[in-house]
Amino acid sequence: MALFGKKKQEKPEEAQREMKEYIKGAGGTIVSKSILEGTSKLKWLFREESEHGNGWIAFGDRDTQEYVNDVKNMTIVDFNTLANIEPTVVNVFYMPIGTDLEFRSDNTGKYFVDTRTGKEIREPVKHPAQIAFEKNLKFLNQETYPSEFFEGLFTKSSQIEVLMAGEADFPTGEVVIADPLAYLGTKYETVLDKRIPAGSYPVELAVCPSTVAGLRIVAARLRVSDKAAVRYEIAMPKGKKIEDLGKPGVWTFFGVDTGLACFADSRAAEANRLFFENWQRENPGKNKYVDYFAALFQKSYENQPKYQNRGVSFLEWQVPKTDHRTVLFSSGMGDGMYSGYWALDAQGEVVSLIAPFMNPEYF
Structure with missing residues (x-):
């Protein structure tokens, strides 16, 4: 048979890289599908009180207000899924409810800016405990x-x-x-x-x-x-x-x-x-x-x-x-x-x- 000796073709899901678990039990995060699909890059990250998941919500740099207002364009994934796309989010995972951040990437590196105080966050924020x-x-x-x-x-x-x-x-x-x-x-x-x-x-x-x-x-x-x-x-x-x-x-x-x-x-x-x-x-x-x-x-x-x-x-x-x-x-x-x-x-x-x-x- 012609299949013998040939490399088995991978299914799309098998071709995807294995997801790294940065934070165990990190919980669900609301992320715009544009980030997951790669049509936009992470731009805004904020945390709200939530009965489900960890409260984090992520928007992309090309997301419009009209886009994010459509619930079909948002989905819930494990926080580690977002971290595998942009690992810098791990630094701010333990920040409290009410946090509002802008993600930046320039010649000084990747970091977040607190939109309320203007403070740059370049190092991991420690767990409250x-x-x-x-x-x-x-x-x-x-x-x-x-x-x-x-x-x-x-x-x-x-x-x-x-x-x-x-x-x-x-x-x-x-x-x-x-x-x-x-x-x-x-x-x-x-x-x-x-x-x-x-x-x-x-x-x-x-x-x-x-x-x-x-x-x-x-x-x-x-x-x-x-x-x-x-x-x-x-x-x-x-x-x-x-x-x-x-x-x-x-x-x-x-x-x-x-x-x-x-x-x-x-x-x-x-x-x-x-x-x-x-x-x-x-x-x-x-x-x-x-x-x-x-x-x-x-x-x-x-x-x-x-x-x-x-x-x-x-x-x-x-x-x-x-x-x-x-x-x-x-x-x-x-x-x-x-x-x-x-x-x-x-x-x-x-x-x-x-x-x-x-x-x-x-x-």
């Missing part, structure tokens, strides 16, 4: 904050929901604050200088249903007393005092490498270490979270789904075969360095221990 995250990093681990900040974290508002996540047992009163999966019971945990009376105490969480970052735990609080707090101070590690701040080798933060944190008694921390050493021997190659904690977090989610994310938010956990409970909770935006702060009453006694992860004003 990234901007908030960077501001938050600068905000964390200060020596102190205004009392209003701590009090606001645990006051119900349009930004904050406060819930009781469980109780933690402190048989010795020596407090550890650490990542429970990575550092609890190891030399990398942070044992605090102040002690609390032996007992069991509730752990409260301040949850922010953020439109920027999603549902997040912005702070955790170990409530030791119902007395009024009159001042706050950063929690120093064991053997160090406030006066040691700034000295070489003195730090006040605890590290998070699995997205989780907890308050625990030093005895509970040791019990945690011994339990998981034995568990790892009996379960070689298995993962502490995936093969042990995941099912427990899922059950916690099912019991209180309103203020939790599926997978991991918070969990009251008792070390098996002991009476040591700890409360595990996600740490704001995840891994990082965080500090604890003591709330003290008029006599200087501990009222609570607070771990802030996020400033809700940024989110």
Whole structure:
């Protein structure tokens, strides 16, 4: 047959280049057909409030008002389709509703101009969550904050929901604050200088249903007393005092490498270490979270789904075969360095221990 030995003719759709995915889940964008058909080039890009798609609308340089007024000349495509025609649009994808841009291409390069301010946009605009995250990093681990900040974290508002996540047992009163999966019971945990009376105490969480970052735990609080707090101070590690701040080798933060944190008694921390050493021997190659904690977090989610994310938010956990409970909770935006702060009453006694992860004003 004559077909043998000849290259198979490609269908038109097969001849088209493979579309590159610049932004995952970018959503639908309204684009004039002239841009898609190549009879015009991108000229105007603006973003409107929309119940469907991402709100972006693109017009070409040859589109007339009469042309765009005809709905037959407009179509909805994935934003990445437009980006494959003109990749520069990726730079402005995260700009807010109300954005109105003109696309320009000259001997200085390709860029957008904000038609309302005249500002040239030549670099990628960051996602709002990234901007908030960077501001938050600068905000964390200060020596102190205004009392209003701590009090606001645990006051119900349009930004904050406060819930009781469980109780933690402190048989010795020596407090550890650490990542429970990575550092609890190891030399990398942070044992605090102040002690609390032996007992069991509730752990409260301040949850922010953020439109920027999603549902997040912005702070955790170990409530030791119902007395009024009159001042706050950063929690120093064991053997160090406030006066040691700034000295070489003195730090006040605890590290998070699995997205989780907890308050625990030093005895509970040791019990945690011994339990998981034995568990790892009996379960070689298995993962502490995936093969042990995941099912427990899922059950916690099912019991209180309103203020939790599926997978991991918070969990009251008792070390098996002991009476040591700890409360595990996600740490704001995840891994990082965080500090604890003591709330003290008029006599200087501990009222609570607070771990802030996020400033809700940024989110």
